Amino acid sequence: MSAPSDLSSKLDEASAAYEEFASRGLALDITRGKPAPEQLDLAADLLTAVNGDDFRSPGGVDTRNYGGLDGLIELREIFAPLLKVPADQLLAGGNASLTFMTQALTFALMHGTAVDDRPWGQGPHKLLCPVPGYDRHFTLAESLGFELLTIPMDDEGPIISEAQRLAEDPAVKGMWLVPMYSNPTGITVTEARARELAAMPTAAPDFTLLWDNAYAVHHLREDHPDNLDILSLCAEAGHPERAWVFASTSKITHAGAGVSFFAGGPATVDWMRANLGKVAIGPDKINQLRHVRFFSDSAGVEVHMRKHAEIVAPKFDAVLKALEDGLGAEELAQWTSPDGGYFITLTTMEGISDRVVKLAGEAGVKLTPAGATHPYGLDPNNNIIRIAPTMPTLDEVELAAQGLVACVRLASYEKLLAG
Amino acid sequence: MSAPSDLSSKLDEASAAYEEFASRGLALDITRGKPAPEQLDLAADLLTAVNGDDFRSPGGVDTRNYGGLDGLIELREIFAPLLKVPADQLLAGGNASLTFMTQALTFALMHGTAVDDRPWGQGPHKLLCPVPGYDRHFTLAESLGFELLTIPMDDEGPIISEAQRLAEDPAVKGMWLVPMYSNPTGITVTEARARELAAMPTAAPDFTLLWDNAYAVHHLREDHPDNLDILSLCAEAGHPERAWVFASTSKITHAGAGVSFFAGGPATVDWMRANLGKVAIGPDKINQLRHVRFFSDSAGVEVHMRKHAEIVAPKFDAVLKALEDGLGAEELAQWTSPDGGYFITLTTMEGISDRVVKLAGEAGVKLTPAGATHPYGLDPNNNIIRIAPTMPTLDEVELAAQGLVACVRLASYEKLLAG
Structure with missing residues (x-):
């Protein structure tokens, strides 16, 4: 030079x-992807949206008591179109999508998945990690005993040829992915690349896309890419249970006091429900009702x-x-x-x-x-x-x-x- | 007759x-141990105890943002004396102590405990279940792959001779117990019996009392038994890490929207923190602050x-x-x-x-x-x-x-x- x-x-x-x-x-x-106080102020009215005189969901549920493993239907109906998933395949949970990720991966390790009931934990288990990626994904998976295999990304998403080559190993059980405004590059997976991921041959019959749609609605510009309907893309490719979709309102309402979401194919949601029912009674429905009232509908979000x-x-x-x-x-x-x-x-x-x-x-x-x-x-x-x-x-x-x-x-x- | x-x-x-x-x-x-609506009404003022102008903990934490894995110290200080544990050995979590139970048992299965780093899941693993007992304890443990061994109870707690005999098997990793107003008998473990449980020889070096103090403050009569300081009893018996203490406010404030607690010996709490840090960012601190303000202090509870x-x-x-x-x-x-x-x-x-x-x-x-x-x-x-x-x-x-x-x-x- x-x-x-x-x-x-x-x-x-x-x-x-x-x-x-x-x-x-x-x-x-x-260093950290935390919302600024001014962003948190935007949801101030949410905090008092439920009070002691008015605690029933639109459907009549007393949100103060036990039960309701799926989460409030009204909240799921608000977020389902935004996440491009059917409301009846969307579960609403507690304050962190990381909890849903931990639960789903732990269930797979212990009991297998909706597609294959052989527990992942019974043999070697590996996950593909497009890099650069999200440190908490890697830490979580490593703590659960997964071997982490890096694969490169370009502007459209993970490099398919490399993913496919590695997925010839039946121990490769899935791939982490932040499909929209990826942490940390900000790139968004294109529909063409998503179709390839949905269709990709894999040795593991229950190879899973860990589709962490953390920034599904976090647009900064008027012109922005569209969210993908990954469940339909997977179904069209003959792998209706391939994607597990995660999301939360942590960077929409209050970080640490939001609500989380899990979606998947029909069998996967049943599998998640059945497993969750053994380890959980139900999410904080009062906080879910606060969110329902604060947003009213998808447009409100x-x-x-x-x-x-x-x-x-x-x-x-x-x-x-x-x-x-x-x-x-x-x-x-x-x-x-x-x-x-x-x-x-x-x-x-x-x-x-x-x-x-x-x-x-x-x-x-x-x-x-x-x-x-x-x-x-x-x-x-x-x-x-x-x-x-x-x-x-x-x-x-x-x-x-x-x-x-x-x-x-x-x-x-x-x-x-x-x- | x-x-x-x-x-x-x-x-x-x-x-x-x-x-x-x-x-x-x-x-x-x-059928179910749910609070009545009139009981839930008692905590009505909690729902609006935090608003958009007043969201900082007494210590100055912006409860709306990420972080604070241990939970708010002010909440832990309110409940520590009630649960007879030191505040710095008490963690405050999300809306269900069942989650802490699942996490602690899963960590032990995958990584071993603070006492022994051999993962419980690497070999056969069994839990003692005094009967009659709590169905969710049994379902959870069964779903995690534990074999469940029943032991009888009398009016003072589990029968020690039977527990000790079974604990000669190193696969026996612990015992479920609701020490106060047991689900479902309502009996309370006596101090003498608790001392025996704390001291009992076991083949597994990390035999653990799963001390689910769900009803620690749920007295119905003026005359009632005292809560036991099980951590001290275990320490005095030479097993400072033997008890894992669980509790929640599900039947104190709002079932499903309360806060949960985990306590243990010093090394156990460090172990729990280290493992939690890999699967969680932190609990809902806004809800914890609501509880702090609603109760003010232990006497308020x-x-x-x-x-x-x-x-x-x-x-x-x-x-x-x-x-x-x-x-x-x-x-x-x-x-x-x-x-x-x-x-x-x-x-x-x-x-x-x-x-x-x-x-x-x-x-x-x-x-x-x-x-x-x-x-x-x-x-x-x-x-x-x-x-x-x-x-x-x-x-x-x-x-x-x-x-x-x-x-x-x-x-x-x-x-x-x-x-």
Whole structure:
């Protein structure tokens, strides 16, 4: 690229810029995909939507008492069209879709699935993990004894040829996937790629797409991709039970006090119900009724999400502008530009993302640890950084992005000069 | 006992009384331990205790966002003295202690315990089940692959000699127990018996008391037994990690929308935290804050429980009076007379409880299926009936108890005449 003397002066500039940033003594944090307080304020009225005089669901259920394993039907009817699943194949649960994921995987390990009653846990069991991906998916699966196999992604989703090759092993039981505004790249699986995933031959008869639709309605732009009807795509491909759909309102209403969802093929939902009935009495129906009243209908959710976008989109734009201004001209890195979700992925030169994270930490910008986006925390190219711009204020996000740019510039010129 | 002709006329009388009752065409249900609506009303103010302007815990936590795996410390401090556990060894969770039970047992099956890291699931695993006991305990454990071994109880708790004999098998990993106002007998484990359970030699180094303190504060009488400090008793006996304590507010505030608790020895709580951190982000802290504000302190819980007793105790008394009036003179059955909890156990003559349940169902009184109080639904003596008097109105409870008495009288004289 440039001559050594040019690089040397670039490094000096980058180093000076970094030192200037670090000298400000800031304390910024763009590590986790948490909603900002202003986003949580949007659902303030939900908190008092059920009171001691008015606690019955539209269908007449006393939400304060036991029972109702499926969750309130009125809540399922609001979210079913948004998730593109039939309401009678949608269950509503507690405050975390991670619980549904844990339960479904544990049931499969202990009892097999709706398709094959041989328990996954009786032999070796592996999951495909498109990378970069969501650290909690990997941690959960590892804790349940799955071996995690990484597969690459492109802009349309996981690379099918690689998935198919690995799925020739009957121990490969499924694949994690955040199909819409993927954590952390923000890419959305295309319908064509989803059809391939639905149809893909696999050695395990109950190969399962762990379809974590965490950002199904989390659009940031007027123009955005459509949610996919993965259950129908799977059914059309002859695998009606292949997808397990997960979602929650954690980033719609209140993180940690929302409601979660599970959907699947008809037999899978029966299987889930039968297994859940042995370990659970029922979800918090009062909180489900709060959600029913707060949203009224599916359109109410969409209106609500546009208010989120008004808060979140400027933060995404601030990061993208800082990256373009600071790194674009010299092409020192690449980054995704999502239409929704909670994350931007920055791809640095190979071998320096850990250095960038370290520099940033020392300069007062906390970043997700390098490697967190990969199974076992191992990013083989050491070049992926997840940016989570939602939680800080817009001013803080702008500052943090400037700091991040300074770190990438410094680490990049260090590498170029060394290499 | 009586001469055949006496018995024959008794049977005629019993039959006529039963037919008279059945002819009323009632529809009564004393099957499940659900709180009555009036009990749920007691916690009405809890529902609006957190609103959009006032959502921070006393310690300053924004309860609307992610995090806080242990649960709110202020809630744990309210319930720790009531459960006789240290607050820093008490975790507060979601809406069901059954979830904590499932999680703890699943972690032990997959990863071993704080005492022994050999996964229980790697070999045969069995649990001791004092009978009669709680059907959901049995169903849960069976679904997790445990073999269930019944052991008898007396008025002070499980029979130690039998427990100890069975625990010579290293596959015996623990024992279910509802120590206070046991489901369904209502008996409370004495301190002497608890000390024996704490000290009992077992082949499994991590033999665990599954101490489900579901009715820890559910007293019905002024005079009542004290809660036991089982963690200290276990520590004094040299087994500081032996007890896992479970509890919830399901029958304190709102069934299905309460908060749950887990406590254990210091290493066990660390073990639980570490494992939970891989499958959960944190409980619904907003609901926990509602509970903190509603109760204020431990005394607030006790005051609240006296209001429950005012509603529940007359229903227990109505059942006890009907049993005494209808069955006492002829000693046709025995029953427990609990000082708290949700259940009365009726012990009929051997071999007729299924007949009583069937007769009652046909006469409009729904009873818990015979056998439900035993593992695998098998009551070998066919003589145990669980009575759950809380949910119906007092009038309905009185009627149901009269109907039950009529059924027991009829089935008893049928048996006496046949035998």
